[in-house]
Amino acid sequence: MKKTELMKEFQELEEEKQVHIDGIAWNSKKSEIQNAIECLKCPDELLEKYLIVLSLKYEKIGRLIAGNGDFKHHSHNRLYVFNTARQILAD
Known part of the structure; x- marks a missing residue:
C-alpha cells in the first residue's frame, strides 16, 4: 500500500472515530501510520x-x-494504551 493511501485511510478513520492521534503526519513512516490505523x-x-x-x-x-x-x-493516550498493552502481552 502506498503512503498516500495509508494517510487517506488514516484520516478517514480519524473523522469516523472523532479521534485525532498526535504524531502521525505525512512525514511519518509507513509502519507508524499502519500502527495508528490498527489502533483506530x-x-x-x-x-x-x-x-x-x-x-x-x-x-x-x-x-x-x-x-x-x-x-x-x-490524542495520545489511545495509541499509548494500544501499543503498551500489546507489548506487555507479547512478552
Missing part, C-alpha cells in the same frame, strides 16, 4: 481490556490514564 480500528471494548492489562503492570500509569477521562478519544 481496534474496538473500544478491546481498548478497555488493554487498559486493564496496562494497569496490572503499571498501576500508577493506568490510574492516571483512567483518571484523565475517556482515553479512547485522547
Whole structure:
C-alpha cells in the first residue's frame, strides 16, 4: 500500500472515530501510520481490556490514564494504551 493511501485511510478513520492521534503526519513512516490505523480500528471494548492489562503492570500509569477521562478519544493516550498493552502481552 502506498503512503498516500495509508494517510487517506488514516484520516478517514480519524473523522469516523472523532479521534485525532498526535504524531502521525505525512512525514511519518509507513509502519507508524499502519500502527495508528490498527489502533483506530481496534474496538473500544478491546481498548478497555488493554487498559486493564496496562494497569496490572503499571498501576500508577493506568490510574492516571483512567483518571484523565475517556482515553479512547485522547490524542495520545489511545495509541499509548494500544501499543503498551500489546507489548506487555507479547512478552
